[in-house]
Amino acid sequence: MDWSHSLRLIAPEELLSISGLVLLLVAAWAGDKASRTISVLCVAALVGAGVLVAPALCAGAMGPDTVAFSGQFRADAFASFAKLLIYGAAAASLMVAPAFFERVGAMRAEYPLLILFAALGGGIMVSATDLLTLYIGLELNSLASYVLAAFLRSDERSAEAGLKYFVLGALASGILLFGMSLTYGFTGTTAFAGISAALDGGLTMGATFGIVFVLAGLAFKIAAVPFHMWTPDVYEGSPTPVTTFFATAPKVAALALTMRVALDAFGGQDGAWRQIVVFAALASIVVGALGAIGQRNIKRLMAYSSINNVGFILIGLACATAEGASAMLVYLAIYVAMTLGGFVAILMLRDAEGQPVEAIADLAGLSRTRPMLAAGLAMVMFSLAGIPPLFGFWGKFVVFQAAVQAGLVPLAAIGIAASVIGAFYYLKIVKVMYFDEPADKVAGGSDWAHRFLLLATSLFISPLGYLLTKWLGSLADAAAAALFVAV
Amino acid sequence: MNGFPILTLMLAVPLAAAVACLFAEARAARTIALLATLVDFVLGVLLWVNYDIGGAQWQFTERVELFAGFSYALGIDGIALMLIMLSVFLMPICIGASWNSIEKRVGEYMAAFLLMETLMIGVFAAQDLYLFYIFFEAGLIPMYLIIGIWGGSERIYASYKFFLYTLLGSVLMLIAMLWMANEAGTTDIPTLMAYDFDPKVQTWLWLAFFASFAVKMPMWPVHTWLPDAHVQAPTAGSVILAGVLLKMGGYGFIRFSLPMFPEASAQFAWLVFGLSMVAVVYTSLVALVQHDMKKLIAYSSVAHMAIVTIGLFAFNPQGLEGSMIVMLSHGLVSGALFLSVGVIYDRLHTREIDRYGGLSINMPYYALFFMLFTMASVGLPGTSGFVGEFLSLAGIYQVSSWVTAVCTTGIILGAAYRLYLYRRVAFGEQKNADAAAMPDLDWREWAMMAPIAAAVLWMGIYPESFLAPMRQDIAALDARVARAKPAGDAQIKAGKPKEAAAEAHTAHEGAH
Numbered sequence: 001m002d003w004s005h006s007l008r009l010i011a012p013e014e015l016l017s018i019s020g021l022v023l024l025l026v027a028a029w030a031g032d033k034a035s036r037t038i039s040v041l042c043v044a045a046l047v048g049a050g051v052l053v054a055p056a057l058c059a060g061a062m063g064p065d066t067v068a069f070s071g072q073f074r075a076d077a078f079a080s081f082a083k084l085l086i087y088g089a090a091a092a093s094l095m096v097a098p099a100f101f102e103r104v105g106a107m108r109a110e111y112p113l114l115i116l117f118a119a120l121g122g123g124i125m126v127s128a129t130d131l132l133t134l135y136i137g138l139e140l141n142s143l144a145s146y147v148l149a150a151f152l153r154s155d156e157r158s159a160e161a162g163l164k165y166f167v168l169g170a171l172a173s174g175i176l177l178f179g180m181s182l183t184y185g186f187t188g189t190t191a192f193a194g195i196s197a198a199l200d201g202g203l204t205m206g207a208t209f210g211i212v213f214v215l216a217g218l219a220f221k222i223a224a225v226p227f228h229m230w231t232p233d234v235y236e237g238s239p240t241p242v243t244t245f246f247a248t249a250p251k252v253a254a255l256a257l258t259m260r261v262a263l264d265a266f267g268g269q270d271g272a273w274r275q276i277v278v279f280a281a282l283a284s285i286v287v288g289a290l291g292a293i294g295q296r297n298i299k300r301l302m303a304y305s306s307i308n309n310v311g312f313i314l315i316g317l318a319c320a321t322a323e324g325a326s327a328m329l330v331y332l333a334i335y336v337a338m339t340l341g342g343f344v345a346i347l348m349l350r351d352a353e354g355q356p357v358e359a360i361a362d363l364a365g366l367s368r369t370r371p372m373l374a375a376g377l378a379m380v381m382f383s384l385a386g387i388p389p390l391f392g393f394w395g396k397f398v399v400f401q402a403a404v405q406a407g408l409v410p411l412a413a414i415g416i417a418a419s420v421i422g423a424f425y426y427l428k429i430v431k432v433m434y435f436d437e438p439a440d441k442v443a444g445g446s447d448w449a450h451r452f453l454l455l456a457t458s459l460f461i462s463p464l465g466y467l468l469t470k471w472l473g474s475l476a477d478a479a480a481a482a483l484f485v486a487v
Numbered sequence: 488m489n490g491f492p493i494l495t496l497m498l499a500v501p502l503a504a505a506v507a508c509l510f511a512e513a514r515a516a517r518t519i520a521l522l523a524t525l526v527d528f529v530l531g532v533l534l535w536v537n538y539d540i541g542g543a544q545w546q547f548t549e550r551v552e553l554f555a556g557f558s559y560a561l562g563i564d565g566i567a568l569m570l571i572m573l574s575v576f577l578m579p580i581c582i583g584a585s586w587n588s589i590e591k592r593v594g595e596y597m598a599a600f601l602l603m604e605t606l607m608i609g610v611f612a613a614q615d616l617y618l619f620y621i622f623f624e625a626g627l628i629p630m631y632l633i634i635g636i637w638g639g640s641e642r643i644y645a646s647y648k649f650f651l652y653t654l655l656g657s658v659l660m661l662i663a664m665l666w667m668a669n670e671a672g673t674t675d676i677p678t679l680m681a682y683d684f685d686p687k688v689q690t691w692l693w694l695a696f697f698a699s700f701a702v703k704m705p706m707w708p709v710h711t712w713l714p715d716a717h718v719q720a721p722t723a724g725s726v727i728l729a730g731v732l733l734k735m736g737g738y739g740f741i742r743f744s745l746p747m748f749p750e751a752s753a754q755f756a757w758l759v760f761g762l763s764m765v766a767v768v769y770t771s772l773v774a775l776v777q778h779d780m781k782k783l784i785a786y787s788s789v790a791h792m793a794i795v796t797i798g799l800f801a802f803n804p805q806g807l808e809g810s811m812i813v814m815l816s817h818g819l820v821s822g823a824l825f826l827s828v829g830v831i832y833d834r835l836h837t838r839e840i841d842r843y844g845g846l847s848i849n850m851p852y853y854a855l856f857f858m859l860f861t862m863a864s865v866g867l868p869g870t871s872g873f874v875g876e877f878l879s880l881a882g883i884y885q886v887s888s889w890v891t892a893v894c895t896t897g898i899i900l901g902a903a904y905r906l907y908l909y910r911r912v913a914f915g916e917q918k919n920a921d922a923a924a925m926p927d928l929d930w931r932e933w934a935m936m937a938p939i940a941a942a943v944l945w946m947g948i949y950p951e952s953f954l955a956p957m958r959q960d961i962a963a964l965d966a967r968v969a970r971a972k973p974a975g976d977a978q979i980k981a982g983k984p985k986e987a988a989a990e991a992h993t994a995h996e997g998a999h
């Protein structure tokens with residue numbers, strides 16, 4: 001084993017771990033006063049890690065050169081793509097946080113560090129090519145997330161969210177571990193390559209159960225129906241910057257991980273899991289859309305919206321082709337931008353006392369009191385609904401294109417017809433903001449970081465985003481190709 | 488004009504003006520919008536003047552590989568040219584119609600309208616399947632906002648209904664488009680128009696496109712969004728809806744359903760005929776009992792559009808030409824009728840027919856214009872309506888006498904409800920004092936009505952100007968669908984004339 005090669009490949013993880021540990025010590029000594037400085041340093045560390053990761057993506061790295069630690073870990077273009085999204089989303093969640101927490105007097109130095117460790121865990125998840133690495137990354141990510149959900153200690157809803165997330169997350173981890181042990185028992189190995197080779201010989205009953213349990217555990221992490229029940233409560237209860245993080249980085253990590261497991265480890269047996277994925281996709285689209293209709297809280301609505309979006313992404317997985325994987329990555333990139341934009345806009349909704357405004361009814365007439373904010377939020381909503389010319393349409397477009405190319409026309413037709421149900425509640429937000437009489441609940445004034453992020457994401461999801469399709473498409477193609485290269 | 492990207496310029500002018508309007512105050516926004524639409528109209532005239540009749544099928548083509556998976560490809564044939572002309576002609580009039588009646592959020596209103604103009608021109612000029620879809624669908628957003636923000640009392644229900652109905656229709660079309668692009672390996676519309684899809688698959692593809700265009704058209708029974716949307720939209724919104732947006736459905740049939748799926752079109756022709764026959768009779772009867780002027784005109788639009796669909800699926804040049812002229816004529820006439828309603832609505836703020844009466848006494852010029860447009864809508868010879876309806880019905884007569892018979896009743900019923908409307912509004916006693924006190928047209932309203940009246944008469948008296956650019960494209964379309972042409976039911980057998988009489992006849996002919 002060539003240690004220096006392996007250590008070079010995990011350079012981004014090393015950078016994040018070392019900066020995380022050093023900053024933890026700084027936090028211990030300097031206390032909460034230093035939390036803004038630590039946030040800045042954490043963003044810098046994430047940017048640094050992003051710089052280290054990017055070359056692999058641009059070069060389309062794949063094959064044996066990307067394997068570290070004898071097949072435990074792989075730093076290929078696919079992992080780089082997902083990591084860039086994770087680091088970007090984590091950095092954005094750090095930038096929006098200080099303004100929020102300082103208002104409630106709860107900005108503590110642990111927040112940036114927990115985000116940093118969660119991002120590190122996410123990075124390990126997407127690079128994992130062994131069930132053990134997978135589990136380490138997943139737990140690193142999850143444990144940090146449980147704490148983050150309960151970060152507002154004095155707030156009952158936040159504590160409830162943390163507890164709920166922890167109990168259900170632990171259950172999901174148990175299911176996942178059970179599936180992993182079954183898989184190990186029936187294939188004799190924990191390495192993805194080995195599992196794939198063993199399953200090529202045929203599928204035993206035990207291995208099928210292993211696949212089902214592993215996918216069920218992962219479905220919990222990506223909040224796919226029928227393992228989605230925790231999402232609305234956790235999204236609503238967690239502090240909004242944390243929700244921003246939950247809806248983006250861990251979701252990317254878990255989805256990329258699911259892709260790696262399904263297409264690499266279980267890649268030879270796509271017939272065995274396709275039905276599961278098809279069911280989860282359609283059920284997520286429908287439940288996500290129907291569940292959102294009655295919501296009065298905008299964070300809960302966004303939770304259902306994320307369930308809905310996961311359904312569309314899973315349609316790409318059901319294709320089990322390189323085009324499908326590429327489409328999922330494009331969708332993920334656009335999804336992250338839309339979700340960030342949406343939550344930043346929600347963070348900017350505050351009443352005169354600086355308290356967050358979360359009830360949808362309080363947004364009434366926002367277009368007249370805060371026109372730019374309303375326009376940004378409306379764009380996010382239309383984009384999430386997948387209405388051209390906004391960029392959200394492109395994500396749905398590539399996913400459905402992949403499904404049609406893979407011959408899954410009925411799936412695509414049902415999925416897209418169900419997306420009309422979703423359009424209904426996105427329109428509701430626009431209606432409340434633009435058609436109703438002003439409620440004058442939302443007061444002015446926003447942090448520059450919020451304005452900047454909202455502007456950046458709005459530009460990305462505006463029709464100008466289409467100019468990026470070539471570039472985004474070729475990167476996603478390179479990443480997806482890396483996923484399908486056998487080592 | 489060779490190589491000059493005039494179509495892109497026509498898309499860019501309203502778009503840039505829309506952005507400018509967003510940041511401008513009310514008065515400036517109105518001026519910017521009017522100037523931009525007038526500039527676009529001038530560009531449209533240039534386009535028409537430079538259009539080479541009898542030249543290449545696709546002219547003013549532009550193609551840039553800007554995006555992944557599809558290209559920025561524009562180009563027009565005669566059919567698209569005429570519909571673009573209709574759009575750019577109506578737009579300045581719409582801006583004029585909203586000059587005083589829109590008071591709140593003028594900048595956003597004008598921006599939404601200018602954006603609509605860009606998207607409408609884009610729909611007719613797009614030569615790439617996905618580019619077309621993007622323009623086609625994107626129109627939902629500004630129209631949703633126009634109905635929802637500036638509409639009448641029931642505007643929210645109407646805006647939802649409009650948006651969701653049309654969206655549901657369109658998404659299935661997207662799946663069909665994806666399949667077609669995958670099968671044919673191209674997204675270029677001219678290439679696809681010559682591509683022969685397997686007839687079995689055509690059935691499904693046709694149905695998917697039909698779902699979208701039938702809603703947009705709108706055909707019975709999916710027309711119910713139209714009366715709601717029309718009635719609640721502000722005047723200019725109704726004009727654009729009736730004038731141009733409905734034409735997108737007909738354009739879709741001409742551009743996609745017929746040339747791309749000829750066999751399936753023939754197979755489903757009777758479905759279209761059936762729905763159209765119901766629409767003509769049913770919606771005309773419904774229109775007869777309306778109390779709301781806008782609703783009446785909305786139902787009459789559905790009846791007119793049914794004449795368009797039967798003409799399209801007649802599979803012969805007369806029918807196709809007739810449908811195009813009905814579309815153009817209906818765009819002008821129904822737009823003008825909505826304007827006429829808008830003129831008196833601005834004065835009395837009600838659309839209730841009974842609140843008016845005897846307007847020809849105090850508003851003679853108004854009554855004159857209203858009369859002209861009513862007659863054009865009925866299809867009086869000399870107006871544009873006659874040419875279109877006559878050609879359409881002549882086309883369908885070659886296919887089926889029964890369909891013709893049923894659809895012709897639409898003309899009689901149409902005359903009934905329109906003249907009934909006219910009598911109640913313009914003639915009779917002046918029973919309402921406030922209606923009797925209304926002033927006649929001012930110069931702004933003259934400037935809106937007169938051009939449309941001129942165009943209606945021009946199209947009625949000399950339709951050749953409008954038919955000439957389209958003739959070659961319609962002939963090409965006719966040749967394309969010829970292989971699936973249904974046999975007509977009128978199997979005319981030439982009888983055997985008597986020897987002597989025949990000779991006399993020939994002699995008579997020769998004498999001419």
